[in-house]
Structure formats: structure tokens, C-alpha cells
Amino acid sequence: MEYYDIVFEGLSSSYVDRLLKSDLKVSEKNVIHSHLYDREKGDMIFQEKYSLNDFFSYANTGTILVSNMFLDKIYNDVLILIVSDENDVEVTLNVSVDQINIKGNKQLYSALRKILINNDLKCVYICEENEVKSRALIYIK
Numbered sequence: 001m002e003y004y005d006i007v008f009e010g011l012s013s014s015y016v017d018r019l020l021k022s023d024l025k026v027s028e029k030n031v032i033h034s035h036l037y038d039r040e041k042g043d044m045i046f047q048e049k050y051s052l053n054d055f056f057s058y059a060n061t062g063t064i065l066v067s068n069m070f071l072d073k074i075y076n077d078v079l080i081l082i083v084s085d086e087n088d089v090e091v092t093l094n095v096s097v098d099q100i101n102i103k104g105n106k107q108l109y110s111a112l113r114k115i116l117i118n119n120d121l122k123c124v125y126i127c128e129e130n131e132v133k134s135r136a137l138i139y140i141k
Helices: 013-020 052-060 106-118
Strands: 005-009 036-038 043-046 063-067 079-085 122-129 134-140
Touching: none
Parallel strands: 005 063
Antiparallel strands: 036 043, 063 079, 079 134, 122 134
């Protein structure tokens, strides 16, 4: 099984060190982008925006976007994938790969399903929507 490259978004050095020591083949040079996160309120103050075209280019090269948004709530062997649509396409992911349901965008459905199946991923978090975009969080087991 081939590993995807992992692109970190604003991870602290301790998280990067932890991930570099894991079985995932990651590199510190892949640490890019940043988030401002209010940990007390749990709100995202600022987040880079990624278009569907951005996502498809990442998907084609086998790159997964990883966010620090919920890192306080996950374990050592779990990462989070964020898929965002700045055009507010409604995105819904269910726990079972076979039950993935993405309304209004078959291309996004196919890309996500391919990533999930090829990497034996299990989605355990239904997307969270705000005024800017739709997001899908996927745990990598």
C-alpha cells in the first residue's frame, strides 16, 4: 500500500515530531499554511481557503491536507483530513465508506471515495458547515 504525502497546516512542533516518529511517511518540509485557533471557545478565527480545483490537484497527487483544528481531541495514530468547498457545495460523509453521500457533486464524491478506499480510511465525523464553506473531517486509522 502506498502512503499519501501529508501536508500539515499549522501544526505545532510537538505534533510534527510525533507524526514524524509514526509509521506514516511524512516530512517536516511539508509543514505549510497556518491557522489561528481559539482553543477556549473552539472557534476557527482564520482558515486558508481551498477550492475544489485545489482539492482535485491534491487528490491527483495523493496529498492529504491535515488540519490542527481538532488535534486536542485525537489520539497518536489519528490524523484529520479536511476537504473544503469554497462554493458551499453541500458535503455529507457518513461513517461507512459504502454510505458516503455527497449531495450535488459526483466528482467530489468519486475523489473522496477513491481516497478512502485506497487508503483504508474510515470517516467518523460528519461535515461541519459555516458561512464560508463545507468541510469534511476524516479520521485516518
